[in-house]
Amino acid sequence: MKKTDLAINDALKKFSTRVAVQSLKEQKQFTSEKSADKMIWNNDLAFFIAVLLDQNIKAEKAWAIPYHLKQRLGYWSVKKIANTSEKEMIKLFNTKPKLHRFPKTMALRTIKACNKIISDFQGKAKNIWQGNKTSKEVYGNFKSFEGIGQKKASMATNILARDFKIRFKDKNNIDISYDVHVRRVFLRTGLIKRDDKDQVINMARQLNPEYPGLIDLATWYIGKHYCKSQNPLCDECPLKTVCQKKIFLNVKSETKTFFENKKEIDSRTIIKNIDSIYEKFKVPNNIRLHCKTVAEVIKQIISQTKKNIEVDKNLLIAGGLLHDLGNIIKIDFKSDLAKQTYSKKQLHELQMVKQEIIEKYGSSPDEGTKNMLEELNVEKKIIFLLERSRWDLIEEVMNKRNYETKILAYADYRVSPKGIVNLKERLEDLKERYKHFHFKNKIKEKQIQKRNEAYFKIEEQLVKKGLKPELIR
Numbered sequence: 097m098k099k100t101d102l103a104i105n106d107a108l109k110k111f112s113t114r115v116a117v118q119s120l121k122e123q124k125q126f127t128s129e130k131s132a133d134k135m136i137w138n139n140d141l142a143f144f145i146a147v148l149l150d151q152n153i154k155a156e157k158a159w160a161i162p163y164h165l166k167q168r169l170g171y172w173s174v175k176k177i178a179n180t181s182e183k184e185m186i187k188l189f190n191t192k193p194k195l196h197r198f199p200k201t202m203a204l205r206t207i208k209a210c211n212k213i214i215s216d217f218q219g220k221a222k223n224i225w226q227g228n229k230t231s232k233e234v235y236g237n238f239k240s241f242e243g244i245g246q247k248k249a250s251m252a253t254n255i256l257a258r259d260f261k262i263r264f265k266d267k268n269n270i271d272i273s274y275d276v277h278v279r280r281v282f283l284r285t286g287l288i289k290r291d292d293k294d295q296v297i298n299m300a301r302q303l304n305p306e307y308p309g310l311i312d313l314a315t316w317y318i319g320k321h322y323c324k325s326q327n328p329l330c331d332e333c334p335l336k337t338v339c340q341k342k343i344f345l346n347v348k349s350e351t352k353t354f355f356e357n358k359k360e361i362d363s364r365t366i367i368k369n370i371d372s373i374y375e376k377f378k379v380p381n382n383i384r385l386h387c388k389t390v391a392e393v394i395k396q397i398i399s400q401t402k403k404n405i406e407v408d409k410n411l412l413i414a415g416g417l418l419h420d421l422g423n424i425i426k427i428d429f430k431s432d433l434a435k436q437t438y439s440k441k442q443l444h445e446l447q448m449v450k451q452e453i454i455e456k457y458g459s460s461p462d463e464g465t466k467n468m469l470e471e472l473n474v475e476k477k478i479i480f481l482l483e484r485s486r487w488d489l490i491e492e493v494m495n496k497r498n499y500e501t502k503i504l505a506y507a508d509y510r511v512s513p514k515g516i517v518n519l520k521e522r523l524e525d526l527k528e529r530y531k532h533f534h535f536k537n538k539i540k541e542k543q544i545q546k547r548n549e550a551y552f553k554i555e556e557q558l559v560k561k562g563l564k565p566e567l568i569r
């Protein structure tokens with residue numbers, strides 16, 4: 097351990113006890129609403145639900161959700177929430193002002209989590225953490241819920257130990273929570289060289305092996321209030337005498353990008369920035385290649401049929417580029433195909449990415465893609481196009497007059513992992529690859545057959561408009 101690292105650690109520990117922890121404890125503030133805060137401090141389920149929903153929106157807003165949800169429900173009990181219908185819960189999350197940016201995912205997650213509390217924790221949220229457990233047990237209990245990963249499980253365990261004074265047998269497994277403020281301070285002080293979650297966690301473990309999360313709040317507080325992404329307040333910062341002030345390191349990644357733009361993103365912007373979008377959502381290379389090839393096929397179809405069909409070319413290309421954004425969710429990394437496609441190292445990394453994506457965006461690929469598109473704030477007609485051209489709606493696509501959905505659905509079915517193929521080859525490839533998916537989801541052979549026929553019918557419709565399938569390559 098370098099002397100400079102130890103000095104930074106000492107300064108962070110000093111700051112933890114002196115200012116940050118003290119001020120936060122005094123104010124007892126998780127939200128900007130007194131009643132919502134009171135509920136978090138006095139109700140175990142409210143604390144748990146706040147942890148569950150704390151993502152993709154400001155923390156202050158997420159921690160106020162239990163209070164507002166209770167007002168809308170008219171009750172607050174694990175059993176009653178578990179028994180609330182999905183439709184009702186989605187409606188309550190969606191009622192304006194919406195409780196969360198992803199109302200459907202979070203509504204379903206809330207019901208699911210309450211069912212799990214009933215089945216695994218005797219119906220009491222406090223059983224997740226109480227009973228003189230080890231920190232590893234508590235961390236593991238949080239992490240066993242869909243939607244809670246490393247960051248949230250560590251954060252929750254840490255808050256319980258530090259602020260709620262819950263007794264654990266040890267604190268060895270309470271890690272630092274990797275987030276934008278923490279990583280910025282770690283990078284700029286010189287504690288780590290690369291913006292990497294594992295580097296942040298490992299460095300915190302080396303600094304304080306008995307309680308790695310000890311410096312979490314101080315680091316986060318400094319990141320939020322002093323070490324701002326633009327114009328950091330070094331002269332006032334508690335770390336000013338020990339920090340290496342590598343401010344240049346992550347300024348680039350935090351400069352204003354179109355991701356932060358509040359306006360809707362149109363198709364042209366998407367096409368121009370597609371690689372940054374893939375990076376943002378950690379889309380695996382083979383999915384990127386598939387989407388880009390589909391977009392190429394779309395261009396060829398439009399060029400062949402342009403005399404007879406009028407479509408929005410940019411919209412369709414953007415749709416092709418985005419249509420499988422969340423597809424990592426459905427990749428079975430234990431399958432033979434995955435083992436043939438990725439190296440061992442890639443498999444390990446992608447499995448972690450998959451977990452992270454599921455936690456953030458939901459466990460179904462369609463839902464995940466939609467949540468990503470909403471987070472990007474893409475124009476609504478792209479979301480509509482992607483929703484209307486799905487495989488399960490293909491018979492509808494065939495029967496309707498909308499050629500944009502027909503072209504997108506057809507183009508997707510002309511691209512297999514081998515590249516551009518004819519429709520028959522692609523359908524055989526999909527039959528083999530998705531046989532387990534079809535079996536698991538009880539999709540009958542007859543139904544698959546009907547949908548396959550719809551694709552051939554759509555090809556015929558496009559041929560009538562000038563498509564030459566054999567020239568698509």
Ligand code: SF4
Binds near residue numbers: 281284322323328341
């Ligand atoms: S001294 Fe400056 S660069 Fe270093 S942590 Fe503080 S604000 Fe950030």
